[in-house]
Amino acid sequence: MDTIDISNLNRQFLFRQKDVGEPKALVAAKFIMNRVPGVKVTPYFGKIQDKDEDYYMQFNLVICGLDSVEARRWINATLVNMVDPENMESLKPLIDGGTEGFKGQARVILPTVSSCYECSLDMLNKPTAFPICTIANTPRLPEHCIEWASVLEWPRVHGDKKLDTDDPEHIGWLYDIALRRAKDFKIEGVTWSLTQGVVKNIIPAIASTNAIIAASCCNEAFKIATTAASYLNNYFMLIGTDGVYSYTFEHEKRADCPVCGGESLDISVKKDWTVERLIEMLVEKQDIQIKKPSLSTPTKQIYFQAPPQLEEATRPNLEKKVSDLVADGGEITVTASSLPFNLSLRITYT
Amino acid sequence: MAQPDSQELGEATTAIHAQPDSKTRRYDRQLRLWAASGQSALESSRTLVIGATATATSILKNLVLPGIGHFTLLDPKSVSPADAGNNFFLNGYSSIGKNRAEEAVPLLTELNDSVDGKASTKDIDELLRTDEGREWIKSFTLVIAHNLGKDTIETLSKLLWDGLANPPLLVVRSAGFLADFYIQFHEQCIIEPHSETFPSLRLTRPFPALAEWAKSTDYDAIDPTDHAHIPFPIILVKETEKWKAEHNGELPKKYADKQSFKSQIRDLQKKMDEENFEEAEAQSWRISTEVPAPSDIQSLFALSPLSSSADSQSASTASNTVFHALLQTLKLFVESPDGPGCLPLTSTLPDVHTDTESYVKLQKMYKEQAAKEAALFKDILKKTYPDTPLDDSMVDLFVKNTHHVKVLRGRRWGVWEEDKNAIASSFGPAPAATATHLALSSLANLQAQGIEITAEALQAGVVSQLPPNAELPSALDDAIGELVRSPTADLPNTAAFLGGMIAQEAIKMITKQYVPVNGYCVIDLVESWTGIVGAP
Numbered sequence: 001m002d003t004i005d006i007s008n009l010n011r012q013f014l015f016r017q018k019d020v021g022e023p024k025a026l027v028a029a030k031f032i033m034n035r036v037p038g039v040k041v042t043p044y045f046g047k048i049q050d051k052d053e054d055y056y057m058q059f060n061l062v063i064c065g066l067d068s069v070e071a072r073r074w075i076n077a078t079l080v081n082m083v084d085p086e087n088m089e090s091l092k093p094l095i096d097g098g099t100e101g102f103k104g105q106a107r108v109i110l111p112t113v114s115s116c117y118e119c120s121l122d123m124l125n126k127p128t129a130f131p132i133c134t135i136a137n138t139p140r141l142p143e144h145c146i147e148w149a150s151v152l153e154w155p156r157v158h159g160d161k162k163l164d165t166d167d168p169e170h171i172g173w174l175y176d177i178a179l180r181r182a183k184d185f186k187i188e189g190v191t192w193s194l195t196q197g198v199v200k201n202i203i204p205a206i207a208s209t210n211a212i213i214a215a216s217c218c219n220e221a222f223k224i225a226t227t228a229a230s231y232l233n234n235y236f237m238l239i240g241t242d243g244v245y246s247y248t249f250e251h252e253k254r255a256d257c258p259v260c261g262g263e264s265l266d267i268s269v270k271k272d273w274t275v276e277r278l279i280e281m282l283v284e285k286q287d288i289q290i291k292k293p294s295l296s297t298p299t300k301q302i303y304f305q306a307p308p309q310l311e312e313a314t315r316p317n318l319e320k321k322v323s324d325l326v327a328d329g330g331e332i333t334v335t336a337s338s339l340p341f342n343l344s345l346r347i348t349y350t
Numbered sequence: 351m352a353q354p355d356s357q358e359l360g361e362a363t364t365a366i367h368a369q370p371d372s373k374t375r376r377y378d379r380q381l382r383l384w385a386a387s388g389q390s391a392l393e394s395s396r397t398l399v400i401g402a403t404a405t406a407t408s409i410l411k412n413l414v415l416p417g418i419g420h421f422t423l424l425d426p427k428s429v430s431p432a433d434a435g436n437n438f439f440l441n442g443y444s445s446i447g448k449n450r451a452e453e454a455v456p457l458l459t460e461l462n463d464s465v466d467g468k469a470s471t472k473d474i475d476e477l478l479r480t481d482e483g484r485e486w487i488k489s490f491t492l493v494i495a496h497n498l499g500k501d502t503i504e505t506l507s508k509l510l511w512d513g514l515a516n517p518p519l520l521v522v523r524s525a526g527f528l529a530d531f532y533i534q535f536h537e538q539c540i541i542e543p544h545s546e547t548f549p550s551l552r553l554t555r556p557f558p559a560l561a562e563w564a565k566s567t568d569y570d571a572i573d574p575t576d577h578a579h580i581p582f583p584i585i586l587v588k589e590t591e592k593w594k595a596e597h598n599g600e601l602p603k604k605y606a607d608k609q610s611f612k613s614q615i616r617d618l619q620k621k622m623d624e625e626n627f628e629e630a631e632a633q634s635w636r637i638s639t640e641v642p643a644p645s646d647i648q649s650l651f652a653l654s655p656l657s658s659s660a661d662s663q664s665a666s667t668a669s670n671t672v673f674h675a676l677l678q679t680l681k682l683f684v685e686s687p688d689g690p691g692c693l694p695l696t697s698t699l700p701d702v703h704t705d706t707e708s709y710v711k712l713q714k715m716y717k718e719q720a721a722k723e724a725a726l727f728k729d730i731l732k733k734t735y736p737d738t739p740l741d742d743s744m745v746d747l748f749v750k751n752t753h754h755v756k757v758l759r760g761r762r763w764g765v766w767e768e769d770k771n772a773i774a775s776s777f778g779p780a781p782a783a784t785a786t787h788l789a790l791s792s793l794a795n796l797q798a799q800g801i802e803i804t805a806e807a808l809q810a811g812v813v814s815q816l817p818p819n820a821e822l823p824s825a826l827d828d829a830i831g832e833l834v835r836s837p838t839a840d841l842p843n844t845a846a847f848l849g850g851m852i853a854q855e856a857i858k859m860i861t862k863q864y865v866p867v868n869g870y871c872v873i874d875l876v877e878s879w880t881g882i883v884g885a886p
Contacts, residue, residue, distance in 0.1 A: 007378045013411055013461055037442050101383050102854060102864060106878075138579075140709040141701055168369040186710045192370055197382065204382040207415040208857065211408065211850030219527075219843035219875050229527060229876040236878045240854045241544055242865040246880040 001047050005166070011207040049074055053082050056092065061224060063217050064096040069124065069289065070338055072096060076109065076117035077259050077340040083112045095220050097213040101204045102240035106216035107251070108224075108232045111260065115234060115251040118259035122287040127201070142182060142189035146198045149177035165200045174199060212238060258288070264331060264344035269322055271349045275303055276318040282334065288343065290336040297326055297333070305336075323349055373464075380416050383544075387747070388861035389417065393464075395491040395860045396420040398517075400474050400506075402427075402450035404840045405524055406496045407439035408849025410458050410467075413856060420466040422490070423458075425451040426473045436842050474498065478505050488513070492856055494520040496848075497840070500798040507534055507763035514656055514670075518859050521763055522852055523790050524844055526836030527875040528829060530787050531848070532884075533855060533866055535760040537656055539673040541744070541751050542863045547644075549696040549753040553586045554601060554640045557690065557719045563712075564588040569618060577620055581704040581712050582630040589615055589630075590637050601640055608638070625703040642684050642692040643752075650757055651681040675738050676748045677755075679731040683723075686730065693752045694723040724749045758868050759886065766870070766884035767791065767815060774820045776883050781823035783872040783881030788812045789829040793837060803837040805830050832876060844875055851880075 002024045004015050014031040015024070029043035044051075048071060056062065056078060066072050076094065084090040094109040096117065109116050134140070135147045154163050154174065164170050175195040182190040196202065216236055223231040232248070239245045256265050265288075269278060275295065282293050295302040302325055303317050304310040317325065326332060326347050334343040374381065381389060395418050399406050402425035410421055429445040437454070445453040451469035459467040474495075477483030487493065493510065495503065503521055510516045511534060518535035556564065564587035567580060593602060593611055602611040612631050619627045642648075655674040683689050697720035699713050727749055731740065748755065766772060776784040792811030796803055808830045812822070851873070858866040869885030 006372060006375045009376050009462075010378075010380050010415055010417075013415060016460075017463075035438065035442070138705045138709075140704070140706055172369060185706045187706070192368075193374075193378070193382075196378075202379070202382065205379040206383065206412075206854075206857075208412040208850045208853035211412050211846055211853065213850075215843050215846035215850060216875075216878065219847065220878070222843055223876075232878040238880070240851075240864070243867045243882065244851065244854075244871050244880055248877065248879045 001045065011205055011210050013207070053078065056082060057090065059092060061093040061095065061221055063221055064094065065214075065217075066096075069121075072117050073121075073259075073338075074340040076111075079109075080111040080116055080118075080260050081341075093224055095217045097217040099205060099209045099213050101206070102209055103238065104209050104213040105235065105237045106213050106220065106232070107235045108220050109234065115253045116257065116260045119254040119257045119261075120235075120251055121289055124286070124289075126286060139181065139185055139187060142178070142187055142191075142194055143198050145178040145182040145185070145187055145190055146174065146195050148181050149174040149195075150199045153177050163199075165196075171196050171199065209238075209240065212240075258343045259341055264346045266348065267345045268348045268350050271321070271323050273322050274319055275322055275325070278322050279303070279318075288334075289338075290334070290343075291338050293334045293336045293339075295332050295334055297331060300325075302326075302332065322347065377417065384857075384861050384863050387743075388857075388863050391861045392417055392857065393419045396422075396489070397856065397860075398422050398424060398487065398490040398493045400424045400493070400495040401497060402437075402454050402469075403496050404433070404437040404842060404845035405522060405848050405852075406494070407437055407454050407458060408845045409494060409496075409522075409852045409856070410454075411439065411461065412849055412853030414458050414461045414465045414467070416857065417462055417464055418860070420468075421458075422468045422470050423451040423455055424470045424472060424474060424477075425449070426471050429453055436840055436845065438842070474506070475502055478502070478509065484509055488516050490517050492517050492520065492859055494522065494852065494856065496522045497524065500794045503763065503794075510534065511536075511762040518760075519763065520852060520855065520859075522848060523794065524840065524848060525790065525793060526832050526839045526841060527844060528786055528790060528832050529844060529848055529873040529875075530790050530870050531852060531855070531867075531873075532763055532870050533760065533859065533868070534763045535758070535859070535866075537670055538756075538758040538760070538859065538862065538866060539670055540756040540758070540862055540865060541673070541748050543751075543754055543756045543865050544863060545754045545756075545865075547754045548636075548700075549698065550693065551583055551636060551699075551716075552690070552692075552695055552719075553583060553637050554590055555690060555692060556587045557695070559715045559719065560584075560587060563715070564591065569620075574620060578624045578626055579704045579708055580626055581702045581708055582626055582633050583702065583712065585615065585618070585627065585630040586634065586637055589618075601637060603638065608634070611637075629703050643680075647680075647693065647752065647755070650677050650755070651684075653677065653757060656759075672738060672740065672744065673748075673757075675731070675735045676745065677757075679727060679734060680748075680752055682730050682734060683727050686726070689726055690723065694727055694749050695720045696750050696753070697721075698750075756865060758866070760868055761886050770815065770817045770820075772884075773815060774817050777821070777823050780881050780883050782825035782829075782874065782877075782879070783870075783883045785812075785823050785826035786829040786872045786874055787870050787883055788815055789826065789833055791815060793833050797837075803834060805834050808833055828876070829874075844873075847873065847875060 004019050004022050004024055004027060006020050008015055009017065014028045019027045023045040025043035025045045029041035032041050033039055062075065062079065064072060064075060079092050079094050082090050082092065091111060094111060096109065097106040098104060130144055130147050135144050135151065139145055139148060150163060175192050178195055179190045220231050223229045233250050235249055235251045237247045253260065255261050256263050258265060279293060282288060282290060292305045294304045301314055303314045328349050330347055332345045332347055334345060377389060397413060397418060399410055399421060402423050406423065410423065413421065427450050428447050429440055429450050431446055433450060434440055434443050434446050439454045439457045441453060449469065449471050451471060455467045455469040459465055477487060487509065495506065507519055507521065510519045514536050518533055520531060520533050522531045523529060552560065560583070564584050567584055567588060569577065590601070593614065594600065602608045612634055615627060615631045615634065655671060683694060684692060695716065697717040699716050702709055702712065724746065728745060731745065773784065773788065789808055789812055792808045793803065795811050796807055801807055812826060851871070855866050858864045867882065869882050872881045872883060
């Protein structure tokens with residue numbers, strides 16, 4: 001779905017200056033077919049979520065060059081769900097890679113057989129979050145001033161107009177506001193580059209690390225496709241900042257993985273916790289990572305984030321105790337727009 | 351992670367309100383790692399790559415994209431059908447029969463307009479035979495060689511080792527799924543290793559302004575809001591003073607003492623959840639030591655510069671001369687009665703749970719003290735080394751990074767193999783990596799002698815590199831099996847993987863940022879691992 005940005009050119013060898021603004025998939029496919037005669041590349045310029053199981057079923061394996069946790073969770077859950085034990089063709093190996101600066105990792109996932117992407121969510125770094133009260137009342141770092149501009153000032157001034165972090169004018173506006181706030185508080189260090197880095201959550205990326213990880217992903221695909229050698233079981237991690245350090249290991253399946261484990265997640269809750277407190281806990285939980293969960297039991301709705309009428313109707317439940325709504329050992333189903341599956345929780349009280 | 355770098359980057363490149371220029375935007379994702387200083391080092395570098403193989407062009411791809419200044423690709427051979435099938439930087443079958451370097455270079459330079467690339471069809475062995483050729487090779491910043499014959503590598507590595515100012519040599523060998531590489535260098539001085547070590551906040555030896563603030567803080571006299579805003583460095587300075595007074599001037603060193611120090615801080619809380627006190631407790635590891643400098647920095651104080659009279663005028667030696675002058679100045683600074691008795695303070699303050707006013711005040715305090723100490727450092731430097739040409743920004747950078755500067759001393763290519771016992775003892779900690787390295791060496795020997803590659807011949811070659819009766823690890827059979835299967839294959843995936851690894855190392859060598867490999871890095875893409883052997 002992505003288009004080519006000038007900042008891609010420091011590491012993308014299929015794109016040139018003249019291609020900036022063009023769809024990545026189309027330009028890449030054209031370049032490869034031109035350079036390597038006899039190869040057929042079919043580009044698809046669109047969202048992965050818009051394709052159904054039939055689409056993914058036509059391939060033998062899937063390699064991810066995705067840049068977000070959300071998209072990776074989606075393709076992972078989709079491929080796990082596709083597995084039909086009666087039909088081995090439905091099991092599509094998934095190869096995933098990612099980099100940050102001089103570090104990266106590559107892994108092979110055999111859906112339902114080996115540890116899946118969801119099994120390892122807790123290995124991700126926790127994203128830096130600044131408390132709203134710091135941003136609003138006691139800013140200290142240049143980042144606090146930038147968050148003030150993007151989280152508080154942008155919606156206040158622009159109302160419903162969406163912030164486009166790829167629009168230099170929008171970044172310029174944020175930079176301006178952040179700089180002014182920084183001056184008011186005598187805080188140093190707000191720059192254009194930092195502003196862009198904070199609002200876009202930019203991760204440094206270089207050609208060489210991407211080459212290592214891309215090669216590693218292709219190499220595993222090559223070994224699976226040709227059986228020329230055994231493939232990675234199942235995780236390769238590389239750190240190139242201090243010499244070369246790598247670690248190859250088998251990441252283990254999680255029995256209570258909500259995608260491939262088949263068991264519900266045990267959650268213990270204090271008897272006096274409100275629904276709101278439970279939601280707060282779920283949002284903070286590193287191994288589920290959800291933003292706005294909606295909760296229900298098999299028989300009733302507990303709280304729904306949308307549509308607005310339903311949200312309003314279920315809002316009074318936020319203040320109620322969970323233990324008044326769900327029995328000990330009872331189940332809660334969690335859904336969220338960022339969650340590509342229904343998460344089932346078994347609640348016990350302490 | 352990239353936060354301090356990105357601030358410097360912004361200061362250097364951003365005009366108020368306008369977005370950065372197109373070069374800065376193009377290189378944004380890498381400038382966040384190595385900043386303008388690293389970029390300028392890359393742009394003024396000249397790299398020679400010997401052998402226009404799939405691996406060599408992959409390496410160059412990853413150096414052209416980030417914008418190295420110049421490269422020359424050297425190869426007299428013409429493109430074979432096998433080359434056309436595995437090298438992405440050739441024009442497919444239409445390149446067959448044409449010179450490998452000349453076919454690849456236009457497809458590499460096309461990746462980035464600002465890179466100057468040249469093809470040379472000369473033969474490396476002939477160049478090594480003439481003075482002119484040898485001088486030309488030595489004129490580069492870095493030399494990279496892929497799968498060169500054993501004799502050529504020996505001559506080349508000796509030539510480049512003979513002189514401190516000669517460029518480092520990166521020797522890359524690969525066959526099928528296996529590979530290793532080695533960087534031959536005399537000395538690599540690294541001001542910015544980007545290690546995740548924290549500079550001291552000077553909590554156990556507070557400078558006057560900090561000590562004064564701690565002393566004048568009376569927990570009971572301030573109102574509850576301010577109490578919850580006392581910055582953790584102030585709390586720790588104050589509590590450390592108190593602890594020392596009650597424990598004969600000792601810091602809490604034993605586990606039990608550290609626990610009671612923590613509870614001493616916990617007891618200061620007036621309400622539940624005072625985040626500043628929780629933070630002080632969590633940060634109390636910072637007061638566990640009072641050494642003037644970490645031991646690895648101390649050991650650099652005793653290091654004398656490498657010397658070779660013939661090279662005293664050259665640029666590269668001069669830059670290490672400056673680095674060593676800075677190290678000796680650092681030693682004098684730590685010993686100076688006018689100084690703090692430890693490494694100079696860095697002005698970088700982490701985020702602290704407090705109000706804006708206190709934070710800005712604390713930050714200013716650290717900044718002013720850091721500036722004072724930097725001035726003292728420069729005084730000592732000027733007095734001790736009046737004739738050394740100094741770049742002020744390099745001195746500032748050094749002073750900022752004294753807690754983790756690094757010096758690597760390398761060895762000539764092949765020196766490790768001269769000690770058979772050293773190789774044998776490497777089987778213990780790294781059996782597979784050692785076995786794979788030896789198997790690759792054995793392969794190179796057989797190829798140099800024109801002997802047929804068989805498992806028996808490879809095995810005999812490995813045994814000849816070891817002391818008599820050395821026990822062979824089982825991993826050796828795997829490595830030999832793989833080499834017999836594909837003794838000459840330059841697999842695209844292996845080439846691409848090496849292309850990334852070697853470019854990372856080249857960037858580290860050129861920018862003098864991050865830490866390059868010292869020893870052999872061995873790579874097995876059957877089992878997907880890397881390992882290091884033969885580190886000095």
